[in-house]
Amino acid sequence: MIRVVLVEDQAMVRGALASLLGLEPDIEVVGEAASGHEALRVALETAPDVVLLDIEMPGGDGITAGARIREALPDCHIMILTTFGRPGYLRRAMEAGAVAFLVKDSPARELAAAIRRVRDGERVIDPGLAAAALSAGPNPLSPRERDVLAAAVDGSTVGDIAVNLHLSEGTVRNYLSSAIQKTRARNRIEAVQRAQAQGWL
Amino acid sequence: MIRVVLVEDQAMVRGALASLLGLEPDIEVVGEAASGHEALRVALETAPDVVLLDIEMPGGDGITAGARIREALPDCHIMILTTFGRPGYLRRAMEAGAVAFLVKDSPARELAAAIRRVRDGERVIDPGLAAAALSAGPNPLSPRERDVLAAAVDGSTVGDIAVNLHLSEGTVRNYLSSAIQKTRARNRIEAVQRAQAQGWL
DNA sequence: TGGCCCGTCTGACAAATGTCACCGCCAAGC
DNA sequence: GCTTGGCGGTGACATTTGTCAGACGGGCCA
Numbered sequence: 001m002i003r004v005v006l007v008e009d010q011a012m013v014r015g016a017l018a019s020l021l022g023l024e025p026d027i028e029v030v031g032e033a034a035s036g037h038e039a040l041r042v043a044l045e046t047a048p049d050v051v052l053l054d055i056e057m058p059g060g061d062g063i064t065a066g067a068r069i070r071e072a073l074p075d076c077h078i079m080i081l082t083t084f085g086r087p088g089y090l091r092r093a094m095e096a097g098a099v100a101f102l103v104k105d106s107p108a109r110e111l112a113a114a115i116r117r118v119r120d121g122e123r124v125i126d127p128g129l130a131a132a133a134l135s136a137g138p139n140p141l142s143p144r145e146r147d148v149l150a151a152a153v154d155g156s157t158v159g160d161i162a163v164n165l166h167l168s169e170g171t172v173r174n175y176l177s178s179a180i181q182k183t184r185a186r187n188r189i190e191a192v193q194r195a196q197a198q199g200w201l
Numbered sequence: 202m203i204r205v206v207l208v209e210d211q212a213m214v215r216g217a218l219a220s221l222l223g224l225e226p227d228i229e230v231v232g233e234a235a236s237g238h239e240a241l242r243v244a245l246e247t248a249p250d251v252v253l254l255d256i257e258m259p260g261g262d263g264i265t266a267g268a269r270i271r272e273a274l275p276d277c278h279i280m281i282l283t284t285f286g287r288p289g290y291l292r293r294a295m296e297a298g299a300v301a302f303l304v305k306d307s308p309a310r311e312l313a314a315a316i317r318r319v320r321d322g323e324r325v326i327d328p329g330l331a332a333a334a335l336s337a338g339p340n341p342l343s344p345r346e347r348d349v350l351a352a353a354v355d356g357s358t359v360g361d362i363a364v365n366l367h368l369s370e371g372t373v374r375n376y377l378s379s380a381i382q383k384t385r386a387r388n389r390i391e392a393v394q395r396a397q398a399q400g401w402l
Numbered sequence: 403t404g405g406c407c408c409g410t411c412t413g414a415c416a417a418a419t420g421t422c423a424c425c426g427c428c429a430a431g432c
Numbered sequence: 433g434c435t436t437g438g439c440g441g442t443g444a445c446a447t448t449t450g451t452c453a454g455a456c457g458g459g460c461c462a
Contacts, residue, residue, distance in 0.1 A: 010284065015309020016217035023220055083211065108216020142438060155391030158419070171440055177420055187420080187448085189390055190356030343409060359449070372411050378450055388418085388450080 002119050003048040005031040007039040007065070008081075009057040017052075017111070024112045036060020043069045048076060050115055055082040055089055063089070067096040077118045081111070085126065087133035088199025100124035139200045140182045148175040150201045153192050203320050204249040206232040208240040208266070209282075210258040218253075218312070225313045237261020244270045249277060251316055256283040256290055264290070268297040278319045282312070286327065288334035289400025301325035340401045341383045349376040351402045354393050 004021060006029055008014040018029045031046040033039040036053075037060045043051055051069055053062035066078040079100040080093045090101050100118050102111065103126060114124040141149065151161045158176070162169045176188050185191035195201050205222060207230055209215040219230045232243040238261045244252055252270055254263035267279040280301040281294045291302050301319050303312065304327060315325040342350065352362045359377070363370045377389050386392035396402050 010305040012282075012303075012305045012307055012309050012312060013214055013217065016214065016221040019224055019309070020217040020220040081213075102213075104211040104213040106213055108213050108220070111213060144439065155386065155388055155394060157387060168441060170442060173420065174422095174441085175439095177422090180420075185356065186358060187356055193356055345410065368410095369412060371413055374448095374450065375411075375452090378452090381450075 001028045002026060002050060002115060003028055003030045003046065004115065005029075005033065005039070005043055005046055005048040005051045007033045007036075007042075007051065007057075007062060008054040009034050009059075020108060021112065021115075027112060027115060034059075036062060036065035039065045040068050040072070043076065044072060047073060050077045050079055050118060052079045052081050052115075055080060055093075056084070063092050063096050063098070066093070066098055070097040079114065079118060079124075084199075085129045085132075086197060086199030087129070087136040088139060090125070090129055090133045090199075091138065092199070101126065101129065103129070136198060139198075141179055141195065141200055145175045145179045145182070146195075146201065148172055149179045149188075149192060149195055152176065152188050153196075153201070202229045203227060203251060203316060204229055204231045204247065205316065206230075206234065206240070206244055206247055206249040206252045208234045208237075208243075208252065208258075208263060209255045210235050210260075221309055222313065222316075228313060228316060235260075237263060237266035240266045241269050241273070244277065245273060248274060251278045251280055251319060253280045253282050253316075256281060256294075257285075264293050264297050264299070267294070267299055271298045280315065280319060280325075285400075286330045286333075287398060287400030288330070288337040289340060291326070291330055291334045291400075292339070293400070302327065302330065304330070337399060340399075342380055342396065342401055346376045346380045346383070347396075347402065349373055350380045350389075350393060350396055353377065353389055354397075354402070 004027055006014055006018055008017065011034065014032055014034070018032065021027045021029050030048055031042040033042045035057050039051065039053065051066065053066050055062040062080060066080065069076055070078055078098040079102065080098050081102045081104065082089060083104050085103040093101050100114055100123060102114055102124065117124050147165060148161060151164055158169050158172050162172045165172070180188060180191045183191045183194040185194055205228055207215055207219055209218065212235065215233055215235070219233065222228045222230050231249055232247040234240040234243045236258050240252065240254065252267065254267050256263040263281060267281065270277055271279055279299040280303065281299050282303045282305065283290060284305050286304040294302055301315055301324060303315055303325065318325050348366060349362060352365055359370050359373045363373045366373070381389060381392045384392045384395040386395055
């Protein structure tokens, strides 16, 4: 039996995935969690073979949760199952020690197959996504540019961002300007969207 | 047997929901679709008792698809199952003739229960969401304001929007300004976010 | 019929944003 | 040692964005 912990914030999707895996004779869902923090606790309690993690979740994202779990349980395999196949997500997931990266667009039967391949020591990554991640290159934003751009996602003005980050307004404008150029955007809105699409924030 | 058609763009979620409903002895999934257009075709082919529709999908959103299905098959019950419980979505879904509105945050076992209640002629709506939809009031944006704001979501400049909608730049700015005020936002970015959160676009 | 509200549309003006050139500081790398 | 690059900052400038006052027309209703 492959013992699996399921981490996904949407309860109905989590339950549905559990029933999907319940159909497999050699797979057993031994725990469920709805956030990154909860995931670590449940993983420590159950010591599963595999943890299947969503990325976007309130209360700790799946990638950092995966890294923590791997630290505590080195034999546990980390798999990512996410809506968005963003190159930056894939890169960060790999750096965090994940061995599989699946998107929810793929057919349902691939989930069990991927779990078995991971159990056998293989890595499972969508080839097209891997190519995109490699061709896109690493995150070109400097840490500070990333901070400023991340502070701009909710529509804050330059003044707000300057106060929050303890910077001068001119500096904020400079960082935004260079972030706009690095993302090849026309303005900060497009810059935010492109950076998010690449998984750079 | 309650005959159900499942409409959801993410194949893995769709398959998982199918297996979840497959556990129920009195429910049968007789068709699946990945887009609004496909949904209509499958519904006409199978003439189900219930169609379960996601909203955000590439290729025709679930609400308008639901309206079309209801036109063609008046006895078919339209249920909405969506990630985002946005007041505007609920309102539009009700106007389109839906009899249930579920969010994916709710527990998995509620899905089958809701389907049975719909079969029995009941309506199923999250009480908190219904209150939010009523208290939020109707969409305050005029059709043209909505158009312009929708054209601004991708970071287009005023000039681009003006060309696309055959307006003068001043007019576009004016619509954006009034949309900003109606959404109580500080700038167009916030206006877009608030309008989306309310389901006004 | 006249007045009134609402939505649509426009140009003018002020404020915010984006760009550029440039300064000093510090840490890492050759 | 020197260079390079990220970081924080300044000031000036052009462009874009947001606001305002106002024009026009269609319903609505007294």
